[in-house]
Amino acid sequence: MKFAAVLNRDGGTLRTIDLAAFSDRLHQTLEAAGHSVSIDIVAGKEIVEALDTAASRSAVDVVLAGGGDGTISAAAARLMGKKKALAILPAGTMNLFARGLGIPQSIDAAVSAFADGEIIAVDIATANGRPFVHQFSIGMHAKMVQLREKMEFGSRFGKIRASAKAAWATINNPPTMNVTLHIGEVEMATRITGIGITNNLFGEGHLPYADNPAGGVLGIYVTVARQRAELIKFFFNMARGKWRDNEHVEIHQADRVVLKIHSGSRKFRAVLDGELIKLDRETTIEIHPGALNVLVPASVAKEKAA
Template sequence: VLAGGGDGTISAAAARLMGTKKALAILPAGTMNLFARGLGIPQSLDGALKSFADGEIIAVDVATANGQPFIHQFSIGMHAKMVQLRQKMEFGSRLGKIRASAKAAWATINNPPAMNVTLGIGEAEMAARITGIGITNNLFGEGHLPYADNPAGGVLGVYVTVAKQRAELVKFFFNVARGKWRDNEHVEIHQTNRTVLKIHSSSRKFRAVMDGELVRLDRETVIEIQPGALNVLVPASAAQSRAA
């Protein structure tokens, strides 16, 4: 099944195909195309189509939040506020969306959200006041945009941000853009196959973002990795590098 769009559109297609024998071929037609990047799919439409001619089908992971599938990230706090602010702005192009995102990020830095949460990872449970949490379908790689180097790693990445001051938040956003997560002293990184997120602040005030789309934030969200749940068509070179 061939689907064209950004991570939100591809997430919807993946949700329909996961657990079946059908394979998903992705035409990267969004702003960032992060899931496609993680699969090694060329970022031009012509390049993607040509790569499928001798492509191979591999199985990759999907994550779920209270049973709802996502391919890239479930997040709360700063990212959700950024998306809410951006939706109020007008833009008619990919470049316009990037500019709107930058404006929304700066507004978020100047007035960051703060949430009281409990996060269960394995047998451990921690309570914290956070400005953001991102739970990802496999760990993000280092040194590039935030996407997973191994989409079949079988783990969730859990990124907890406690930065509060403007200088700390500017550094956080700068490190995220450069893929330097581990260089930021205000980010805790965990990995697990299941995590339970409980919101103790007023949940009506906050939303979550799942693969770039705003969704309702439940008081309690169970997030799990579903190993090998989705078949995808990838360039032969990408399949061979993973096999190696």
């Protein structure tokens, strides 16, 4: 296969390693397995243009994207509905979409897995037409990201510490919003502190990622927790993958959801795959089954096919 690797030197763990040495290992590993690879190392502000170029090259079979959540989401958006596959180099903080695909969390181990990997089709979702691979969220998560972005951190662990501080601040002053959700034929009007709408249902007993990335459904997680003790329990259960143990979380599933905001939306934001975006008064979220080709370890492809 012909790989085009796009590495965000400002994103995730890639900014902390020797990229020249890693690029040499990437070349050696893939070429030893009979593949060819071109590598483009770019700054964060250049990543979209570089991904556009890689995705448009007719001879390329796989676009290998390395960086944080924003880089991976941008790459997936450009490959949605195309024959080319996405290979995810897990260089972000949590790498949740990569975890759901069974990709090793070490970047060198991931490259080795790609050398004899196989291409499978998985789902991708959109929010008002904008693609996402993991989650669209409002309320507590969006406020937490807003607070975290005001903090300084220079490493993965620094980001984790900043996230913990932002989570505690959010627990002590949670946002509340009046919303209406149209889920299939059901209309639900409620006051919430948070909603997460995910590309497939999260699995239980681990970090929040989908066990089946080709399940064909959106997961809709609605929380109305407001008291400090309730919110602490919510965050604790979320981290452990114990969604169903929390009496303040409702879980639904559908292939299409319409979210309407009745509170003053100007002061609120949404988070799309870790990136803050404008929150519209009305957002239609849909899942697109099998619309994204991804390169996964051969063992994972066999497991999914079984």
